Amino acid sequence: MRNRKLLPALAGATIIGALVLYAAFYFVFLDFFVDLWWFRSLEFEAYFWLRLLYRFIFSGAITLFFFCVFQFHFWIASRYLGLNPPDEVLLDDKKRRRFQRFADVFIYGSAKVYTPVSFLMAVAVAIPFYLQWEDALLFFFGSASGIKDPVYDNDISFYLFSYPMYILIQKELLATAVIALGATGVLYWSEHVFIPNQGREFPVGAKIHLTVLFLFVVFFVAWGFVLDRFTLLYSNGREPVFFGPGFVDLRYKLPLIWMSALAFLSIAGLAVFYVFAEQHRSKTPIVIAVLSFLALVGLKNSTFLPEIIEKFIVKPNPTRTEGQFMQYNIDATMAAYDLNNIDTIDLPINVDATKDIEQWATQKNFENIPVWDREYLIDSYKQLQSIRPYYTFPTVDEDRYFIRGHYQQVNLAARETNVGNLSQEAQNWENTHLRYTHGYGAVVSPAAQDADIPIVWYMRDLNLSSNVGFSVKFPDIYYGMEQYKYAVVPNKLVSENISGSDAEMARGYIGKSGVPIPSYFRKLLFAFYFKDEKIFFSPNISTNSKLLIRRNIVDRIATLTPFLHLDKDPYLVVDKDRFYWIQDAYTLSNMYPVAKPAADDFLDGAQKFNYIRNSVKVVVDAYTGKVEYYICDPDPIITAYSRAYPGVFKRLSDMPENLKAHLRYPRDLYHMQMKIFAKYHQNTPEAFYEQAETWQFAMVGGEPVLPYFITMNFERCNGLEEFVMINPMTPFNSNNLSMVGLAGTMDHKQCNPLSYKPGITIYKFPKEVQVNGPSQVNALIDQNPDIAAQFTLWNQLGSEVKKGRMVILPMGNSILYVQPIYMLATKTKMPELARVIVSIGNQVVMDKTLAAAFNHLKALFIKDAASPASGISVDTGN
Template structure:
C-alpha cells in the first residue's frame, strides 16, 4: 500500500524535474552556449563576458547588500536589543530558565526563519536593479557633458546618468528602510509581549535601534523630496505653448517642495524627542509639525492658488512672466536635438530669374538632379533585374560614386535571396538551409536619366556587367535586410547555376563567418537548438561547415548592442572586394532637462525621448557578417560612457576605411525629425516663440508632405565641389508659399574634403516676396493646357500617369522645380519615365529630357526679359 501511495508523488517529482531540466537545457544551457559561440565567431567574446559580468555582478552585489541589511537588523532585533528582564529574574533560577527557554525561540529564529525571509526580500528588491542594470552602467562610466541646465545649474550628465539611478535607489532604499523599521518594531513588540518576565519599560537599546531605522526612513523620504524638484524640469502642463517649468512651477511649487522638506524633518525631530523624553512629554510639537506638513501638501495639490496666479500675474503679460522659462525650453531643445549649429542664410529672390538661368546653363548641374523616385524604381528593378524567381530587391538606396570623372548620384539595390519565391515543393529543408543560402550582387542606375528611353544601367545582371568600372570580388550576400533563416555553409552539396550566369558549379562559401560544427556533439546541440534533427543526420554537413545565424542586419546589430537605436534605412555600399551595409545608430534619452519630447513617428514609434545623437555608424560585411562600430559623434556623453564600459567595441571614425568613409551620409530619418522640431524652435526669442507667427510645416503636394530627399549638387561652399545632401522644403503653417529650403550635408566645408562633418543650412526667403510652394507649382502644372492634354491622351492609351517627387533646388537667387512624370503599364505596373517638368516662378515646361526642358524654359524668359511680369519668380503681395 505504501508503494502505491508513493507512486503518484514519485511521478509528480519526475514530471517537475523533467520540466525543470527541459527549461534549463533549452533556455539556459543551449542559449548561453550558442550566444557564446556566436559572439566568439564575431570576435566579440570579451565583450560578451563583460556584459554578463556587469549584469550579474551588479545584480548579485545589490542582492547581497539588501540581504545583509535585512539579516543584520533581524539578527540584532532577535538576539540582543529586545531582551530586557529585570534583575530579580536573573537571580531566580526558575524564572531565569523559563526566560531563557522562551528567548532561545526568538534567538534561533535568526537562522531558521529570518535568513530565508531576508533572501526572499533581497531578491524581490533587487529585481528592478537587474532590469535597469544598464542605467547603473552609465552611472558608473558617465562623465560630465560640459553643459549645465538653466534652472538648477547642474551638468547635463547628472540627468542623463545619475538622476534615473538615484530615483531607483531612493525608492528601493525607502521601501527597504520602511520594511525593516516595521519588521524590527514588530519583532521587538512580540518579544516584549510573549517572552515572560520582561521589564515593563521598552528596552533602551531597542529604542536606539528603531530610532536609527526611523532616521533612515526620514533620510530617504527627504531625499525623495529633493529629487522631486527635478520633476519640474519635465513638466508638460504649459504645452502646447512650451515645455518645462513655468512661472507657477518655479515661483510657487518649488518653494513648497522646500517647505515640505522642512516640515517633514520637523515631524521626525519632534517624534524622536517625544520617544526619548523622560519628562515633559508633549504631543503639541508633533501635532503642529504634522498639520504644517499636511498644509504644505494641500497647497501643492490645491489648484486654486496656482489658478489665481495664472489669471492675475501670468496671463496678463505672458511673454514677460513666462519669457525666461520659454527661453530655457528653446535653448535646451536646440541643444538636445543638436540644432545649435544650424547656419541660417537669407536667400534674396530675383524677380527676374533670367540671369540665374543663364548662369546655370552648364550641363554639369543637371547630371545629378534625381528624376527617378526610389519608391517607383524598385518595381522596375524587380521586373528587369531580379532575373531568378528566388531573388528580390528589398529597397532602393541612393548614394554617390566617382563615375565619368566626377561625383555622380546613383540608385542601387542589393539582390537578396527569398526562398518563399520558389515553388512550394522546392521549399524544403535542404534548399532552404544548404542550397539557396544567399543573394547575389547588386544593380546600379543613374539617378538622373532622360525620359522615354530604357533605363541606363551602371551595374546589372548576374554576371555583374558594368561599363563604368564597378567590380566586386565577392558579390554574394549572406547578410542583408531580408528575414533570413539559418544557413550551413560550406557543405557537401554540388550547387549548379544558382548565383552565377553560367552552368558551372557555384563556388562554395569561402568566408570566415559562422559557428563551426567540428563534432557530432555540436551537431546534436544545434539540432536541439533549431529543433531540427536533419542537422544531425544530414550527410551534406561536414566538419568544415559553419552555421550562420542572425543574418538580418537589424537583428544582428540589435542582439550585439541592444542599447543602440537603429535607423530604419540601412544602405548598401559597393566596394572592390565585397558589398557592405552601413547602418546609422542613435543614442536616446528622455531625461534631458527642459527639452521638448519628440513626436512618436520616429524609429519604431515606441521610444520616448527628448535627446538624440547619431553617435554611431555601423558597417556590416554582407559576405562575412562582420560588424564594426565607429563613433561618429565623440561629443555625445552617452556613447562615451558605453565606450569606456566596453573598451575595444567602438572605433574612432578616422579608423574607417576611406572607401567607406566617403559614403557616409546624413540620416534621412534624423533630418526629418530634427526639422519637425526646428519648424517651431527656429523662433528663438521668447516673444517670437509665443506668437508662433513664423512656424513652419512640411511642404505638401496633394495633401502629402514632401519628405527629405537626397541630391548631389554644388551648393557653392567648396570651390565647385559637389556634395551629397538632403533637401527639405517647408511652408508657413496652413499656407502653400515656400518659407525655406533646408540642406543637410556631411561635407567638411572648413577643409573642403570628404571628412565627415554633419551640418544643416537653412535658406530663408524674404517674407515680403511670394515664392511658389510645391502645391502652387502643382496647380500651375495642372492648369497648363499642353501638359493636361498630354496627360489625358496617355490615360486613354491604357497607361496610368503617375507624378513623381517634386525636386526643389535653390538656383542662384531663384527656385527651380523639377518633377518627373511616369507612365505605369496597366498590366505590369512597371513605371517608365515619360517626361520631365521644370518650373521657375509661374512658367512651366515639359520635355523628354531635363536639359531640353530647361532650355525651353530659358528661351521663355529670354523672350520676356524686356519687362514682362509673366516670367517673374515672385511678385510683391
C-alpha cells in the same frame, strides 16, 4: 508499506527535477553557448563576457546588499535588542530557565525563518535594479559634459546618468527601510508578547533600533523631496506654449517643495523626541507639524492658487513673467537636438531667372537631378533585374560615386534572396537552409534619366556588367535586409546555376565568419536550439560547415548592442572587394532638462526621448557579416559606453576611406530635427511666444514633401559636388516657400569628401518676395491645359499617370522645381519614366529630357523677360 508511500513522492520529485533540468538546458544552457559561439565568431567574445560580468556582478552585489540589510536587522532584533527580563527573573532559576527556553527559540529558531525570508525580500526589492543594470553602467562610467542646466546649474551628465539612478536608489532604499522597520517592529512585538517574563516596557535597545530605522525612512523621504524638485524641469504644464518649468513651477511649487521637506523633518524630530522624552510629552507640536505638512502638500497639488497666479500675474504679461523660462526651453531644446550649429543664409530671389538658368544648366547638374523615386524604381528593379524567382530587392538606396570625372548620384539595391518566392513544393529544408542561402550582386542606375527610353544601368545582371567601372570581387550577399533564416555553409550540395552560369558564381562560402560545427555534439545542440532534427541527420553538413544566424543586419546589430537605437534606413555601399551595409545608430535619452520631447513617429515610435545624437556609424560586411562600430559624434552617452566596453567602438578616423566617402546625414534624424527647428528657430521669447514665423513641411497633394538626397555643386567647395539632403518648408498654414534646408556631411573649410563633418544650412527667402511653394507649382501644372490633355490621353491607353516626388533646388538666386511623370501599365504595374516637368517662377515646361526642358525655359524668359509669368510652354512629345 512505507516504501510504497514514498514512491509517488519520489516519482513526482523525479518528474519535477527532469522538467527543471530540461528548462535549464533549453532556456539557459543552449542560449548561453549559442550566443557565446556567435559572439566569438564575430570577435566580440571579450565584450560578451564583459556584459555578462557587469550584469551579474551588479545584480549579485545589489541582491547581497539588500540581503545583508534585512539579515542584519532581523539578527540583532532576535538575538540582542528584544530581550528585556526584569532582575527578579534573572535571579529566579525556574523563571530564568523558562525565559531562556523561549528566548532560544527566537534567537536560534527564527534564523531558519528570517534567512530565506531575507533572501526573498532582497530579490523582490532588487528586481528594478536587475532591469536597469545598464543605467547603472552609465552611472559608473559617465563623465561631465561641461554643459550646465539653466535652472539648477548642474552638469547635464547629472540628468543623463545620475538622476535616473538616484530616483531608483531612493525608491528602493525607502522601500527597504519601510519593510525593515515594519518587519523588525513585528519581531520585537512578537518577542515582547510570546517570551514570558519580559519587562513591561519595550527594551531601550529596541527603541533605539526602531528609531534608527525610522530615521532612515525619514532620510529617504527627505531625499525624495530633494529629488522631486528636479521633476519640475520636465513639466509639460506650459504646453503648447513652451515645455519645462514656468513661473508657477519655479516661483510657487519649488518653495513649497522645500517647505514640505522641512515640515516633514520637523514631524520626524518631534516624533523621536516624543518617544524618548520622559516628561513634557505634548502632542500639540506634532499635530501642528502634521497639519502644516498636509497644508503644504495640499497647496502644492492644488490648482486653485496656481490658476489665480496664472490669471492675474502671468497672462497679463507672459513674455515678461515667463520670458526667461521660454528662453530656458529654447536653449535646452536646440542643444538637445544638436541644432546650435545651423548655418542660416538669407537668399535673395531673382524674378528674372535667365542668368541662373544659363550658369546652372551644365551636363554635371543634369546628371544629378533625381527623377526616379525609389518607391517607383523598386518595382522596375524587381521586374527587370530579379532574373531568378528567388531573388528580390527589399529596398532602394541613394548614394554618390565618382563616375566619369565627377561625383554622380545613383540609385542602387542589393539583389537578395527570398525563398518564399519559390513554389510551395520547392520551399523544403535543403533549399531553405543549404542551397538558396544568399543573394548575389546589386543593381546601380543613375538618379537622373531621360524619359521615354529604357532605364540606363551602371551595374546590372548576374554577371554584374558595368560600363562605368563597377566591379566586385565577392558579390555574394549573405547578410542584408531580408528576414533570412539560418544557413549552413559550405555544404556538400552542388548548387549550380543559382547565382550565375559559371563555376565561379556557384562557389561555396569561403568567409571566416559563422559558428563552426566541428562535431556531432554541436550538431545535436543546434538541432535542439532550432527544434530541427534535420541539422543533426543531414549528410550534407560537414565538419567544415558553419552556421550563419542573425543575418538580418538590423537584428544582428540590435542583438550585439541593444543600447543603440537604429535608423530605419540602412544603405548599401559598393566596394571593389565586396558589398557593405552602413547603419546609422543613435544614443537617446529622455532626461535632458527643459528640452521638449520629440514626436512619437521617430524610429519605431516606442522611444520617448528629448535628446539625440547620431553617435555611431555601423558597418556590416554583406559577405562575412562582420560588424564594426565607429564613433562619429563622441557625445557623453557613447563615451560612457566606450569606456565600459573597451575595444568595441573605434574612432571614425580608423574607418577605411572607401567607406568614409559614402557616409551621409541620416534621413530620419534630419526629418525629426526639422520638425523641432520649424518652431524653435524663433529663438527669442517674444518671437517664440508670437509664433509668427513657425514653419511646416511643404505639402503637395495633402502629403508632406519629405527630405530627399541630391548631389549638386552648391558653389561652396570650389566646384565640388556635395551629397546633401533637402527639406523645403512653408509658413504655417501657407503655401509660399519660406526656406530650403540642406543637410550634408562635407567640411566646407577642407572641402574634402573624406572629411566627415555633418551640418545643416538653411536658405531663407525674403518675406517681401512671393516664392512659389510645391503645392502652388503643383496647381500650375494641373491648371495647364496642354499637360492636362496629355495626362488624359495617357490614362486612356491602358496605363495610369502618376506624379513623382517634387524636387526643389536652390539654383543661384532662383528656385528650381523638377517633377517626374510616370506611366504605370495597368497589367504589370511596372512604372516608366514618361516625362519630366521643370518649373521656375510661374513658368512650367514638360519634356523628355532636362536639357530640353531647360532650353524651353531659357527661351521663355528671354522672349518675355518683362513679364515672365505670362506664358507656359509645353512640349508633349507626341
